Amino acid sequence: MDEVEYLRVISGQRQDWCARLLYLPGLRCLSLLYRVGVGVRNRMFDWRLRTVRTVAVPVVSLGNLTTGGTGKTPFVAWLTQWFLNRETQVALLSRGYRALPGEVNDEKLLLDRLCPGVPHYQNPDRCASAEKALHEGAQVLILDDGFQHRKLGRTLDLVLVDAVCPWGHGYLLPRGLLREPPASLRRADFVILTRVDQCPDAELAQLNQALIKFVPADRIASATFQPQSLINVANERLSLDSVRGKRVWAFCAIGNPAGFRLTLEQAGFDVAELQIFADHHHYTHEELQEIGNRARQANVDLILTTCKDLVKTSEPMFYGVPVWGLEIGVEIRDGKELLEQLLQGLAL
Structure with missing residues (x-):
């Protein structure tokens, strides 16, 4: 299977x-x-039976309860830019999940484009990465996907919860997608509900009621991921208005493909089909050819994918059909002021 x-x-x-x-x-x-x-x-x-390593600079951990699909990558980029705007030197620490031998994974490729010049250390030993980042002048460390990585101490624990599928189908791995029970949110300093615009109001109210059992209500923010433009491998851009209503073929290898499809539809695209691959999938030449062939047969105007998938191809067209990535920006709604107050205490 x-x-x-x-x-x-x-x-x-x-x-x-x-x-x-x-x-x-x-x-x-x-x-x-x-x-x-x-x-x-x-x-x-x-119970302090395992050692937690602390470092001399603030560490902001960004993680989740489930395996992917909450929007960590665009949020890491938002956090990084927030500190850079305040002239604070940032370094990113991540595991390098599903990177091919001798290569980096899709998240690093995308973050290198979103955060040019920001050091990004990929190593399962995040404590070793932290020491290296400190030696090279980092003033704040952002620990990507760090909620379960408790070996490295953190100053601020931020947890993203996807409003569309908050509890990973209700079970821990492998029956569901939860990495640990919801009660673990008591460790979090701040929770950010993502994709709240894709969740009905009644369900969102129920979710907030469930969260306040573990986190104070004033430590819960909400966020959306707003489409901004299209970008291709040549770094050319198209405005959404110029392509709104176009018939498109889509493909992705992310944790929440249903959320990507809904984002495309809300942006005004006519989605002929969404081809879904396993999260962090490395595309073969044959698979990309198949995508292009099926898209051409469907007589679509464009092939669309996520920016995380776009960085894994170098071709601007598949079978003559233009390929574009959908650029996404983070918009924090309720709770932004308190979140920024917490971050402000860590910036230089």
Whole structure:
């Protein structure tokens, strides 16, 4: 079972007998074992049985409860730019998840474009990366995907929760997408609900009520990811107004493909089809050719993807169809003032 089929099973989209009677019971058993392991690990940190390494500069951790899909990459870029605007030298620390041997992953490729000149250290040992960043002059460290990485101490723990799928289909891995139970949010200093514009008001109100069990109401902000423009591999840009209403073929390899499709539709595109690949997928030449061939057969005007996927190709066209990435910006709504107050205390 590949990752796309796996997501269909745990989300309930796949309802055949094999999913209901074979896969799901087995995944539930594995989730129970995973819960025990996560609980033991967290208790060891809570009871100081495992060492937490602290460094001499502020560390801002940005993470989530689920495996991907909350919008960390554009938010890391927003945080980085916030500190740069205040003349604070920033360094990014990440694990380098699913990078090919000898290469960097898609998130680093995208962040290098969004945050040019900002040092980005990819290493599973984030403590070693922190020491290297300090030696090279960093004044603030941003720990990407750091909520579960408790070995490195942090000054501020920010957690993103996707309003569209906040609890990872209700189960811990592998039956669901939760890395740890929702009660772990008690460790967070601040929670940011993302994609609130894609969530019905009644569901959003229920979600806020659930969150305040773990986090004070004044420590919860909301955010949206707003489409800004289209960009291609040659760094050429198109305004959204110039292409609104166009028929497009889309593809992506991200944690929340449904959110990407909804963003495209809200931006005014007519989406012929969205091809979904596993999160962080590395495209082969044959796969990109297939995308272009199917797009041409569908008689679309454009091929659209995420900027995180765009950096994994060097071709401006597939089978004669122009390929563009959708640039996304972060817009923080309720709670922005308090969040900036917390950040201000860390800037030089």
